[in-house]
Amino acid sequence: MTASGAPAPEPVADEPATPSMTARTLRRLRAALVTGSLLTGALCLLVSGRAHSGTDAVGGRAAPALLRAEAAYGALADAQRVAVHGFLQGTVVLGGLGDQYQNDIAAINQNLAELAGYNVAGPAGTSDLQLVEGLVVAYNAEIEQAAADYQQTGELTRALPALWYATLQYREISGALDRLRTQGRATLAAQRGSAWLAGTTDLLFLVPFVLVLVLFARTQFVLRRRFRRRSSTWLTAAVLALAAAVLWCGQSLHTSHGHLRSALDGPFVEAVTLAQQQAGRSAAAAGEDLFAVVAQACPAASRSCGTGLTAPPPGPAAGGTAEGGRRPGQAVAEFTDGVAEADAASSRRAAVVTLLALAAAAASARALNPRIDEYRFGGR
């Protein structure tokens, strides 16, 4: 226990230090403990901040950007499926391109706008993104031209050139989106591999924490030897506060990483897979219908009137949901929840660690101030 009103103790025989030496030692220990506690807390916050940035980069930008690219690709494939099917069935003549087609075009534009907002594409990706944005406008114009040609003449042959030009642009957009998706996967993998998300950076605050613990032990040793204090409540409180800060920090980081990992390995992968499956089915159906349209317009001509189209292999049915009735949107929602939990853990962490580290520093100072005060009128 502290005894602020007690007289200055006599130096013990085995440590013949002068009072001024002891005061200097105590001041140095106090400075080291306060600094060490604050440094440990600061490093906790640094690692926490970096991990939070990493979580944000992965879960808040890279992964959602990839999902937006997948969604844009899926909407494009569906737009092509719906449009070509409308031409094949002749529904374009009376019903126009239909709501589904317009919704798909709107979804493409919305996903591209969000993808641009994530700003993860880099110079080459930005160029591809601009290309896609430009080509989608041209694609839609060609499809609408084909519909107008069909409606004016009622002849599929008259609509075919514009429909084919739209298809050529559809292929080009698909290629650019493929590049964006590939780049998105690479960016995601690189950011997931960041050291700040690997847990090894915990050493940055664990090492100073151990050093500060040694300093605490040394301080306790000095207090016991020179002031015959078996234990100090404030010192114990400081140790406990700092240990709590470090434990909270480590545990919280671990929890945060776990949430992110689970979200990425589970719902995210599922969302990407479902989106790709759905886009694949739409693209296959569009290809089958387009081949039928071309075959209908130029049945006798060789080489499919220069389109180079060949009969597509039979594929699965188009549209609808994947096996098990899951839709990409459900998996995306689960992924978003997982990232939000990881983010919430990060937010709480900063406040708790700051408070505990400050408390540890204050308690450290409080533990030694009375002893130092005893030398107030002595030499330095």
Place this chain on the structure above:
Amino acid sequence: MRQQRRTALRLLLVLTLLAASASCLGGPSDRSVLTVLTPWTAGAEQEAFQAVIDAFEADNPGITVHASPTRALDQVLRAGVQKGEEPDLAVMANPGALRSYAQQQVLVPLDGFRDGALGRGLVELLESDYDPQWYRLGQAGTEHPYAVVVKASVKSLIWYDRRQLDARSIDSWEGLVGVGRSMVRRGETPWCLAVADPPNSGWPGTDWIEDILLHQSGADAYTAWVDGRLKWTSPQVSAAWQEWGRSVTAQGAVYGGPLTALLTSYGEGAYPLFTAPPGCHLGHGALVTPDPAARTGPLPGEDYDFVPFPDLGPVSAPVSAPAPAPAYEVSGDLVAMFRDSPGAEKFMAFLASRKAQRIWPQHQPEAAFSANRTVTQALSREAPGSIAGRINGLLASPATLCFDASDSMPSTMAAAFNHAVLDYLNDPAQLPAILTGLDRAQADAYPQPTRSSVCPASSPSSPSSSPPSPSTAARPR
């Protein structure tokens, strides 16, 4: 003990410094990076432009040039300018677009460089080494030069299957038409034609019509038409359409028929010219390319060759008209600067230099040419008998060079022209309605009278060079 404490404190200090430096990694680079928006996304053109860039970077180690290729260059550039995120430089095939950006004052004039000496040297080079029409093309109808022609193409070429045809039989329009008809009678297909090239499908047909108009009605009528002063329903323009129709819309005249021409990608249009037996024997335009998947490539000069586009008889019977001087339709890719910087200025100056202008023709000797007269003359002397040497000879000759008409028209007019070609191939009987529609588009597209520089002023090449009569001139509404 004291030593241990010092060690511990030092360790803490080191950790602090490490932690601080971890957040401060990276720093600015002295290297200047330029972005050039280009339409060349793949193949020989992309490689050739990269070779130009490589040569520049070798001479300027502190500058990196990043080519940003996009097929939707117009859309990307327009969006970038609107958002204030324009590239440092951009390539434009359309002088109309250059004119538009110059009028918006988003381009850096070549005579307004920060490095005045470099700018003056560049302008002097353009004036001394380039024909005046190339220089005026870069002026985009303004007082200042804005662009450098990085690559030129000659469009007035008829490519033919040399194994089957003799050049003398097709060196006149009558001969060309006669050869086509006799081939059709024999069950062969004379013409290769492919017009699919979204978002500008139809342009290969516009080149045909422009060439016919130029060689039938002369450069003055051509210029008046580009400037919106000659109506689409005028006898000159209407005759050009009909002449083209006689060549390509007749039964069996084009490979696969009109629908195949409409659906085949432009780059693949000449593939049948090189098959055995050939699917078609004649092609029009700047270049023909064989199928890269073919086992053996055709030999230039032996398997295929070209003749310059022949003159046609004038629309109305001439009154002892003098023999016209040769005229060729050309096109060029213009590089203009949107963001001024020392690196961009150096790159522009380099692009105009003789050294840079030689690089592209060396990579694509039959398809790409220089607008630099000194370079063209040198290249024509180096290989006088080759296809490339002879095309260089056309460029270096005193012939009238007229810039691609549709590229020089306002963008809405050019788009309508492209689409009209598609409509015409689909249904030639609709020509009167198509031309009337183009007249309407013309009235909207030219709110103010323009004077382009597609052909040199007071051109001598005018087979029927009477200026358009008031009855045929367009009246802006």
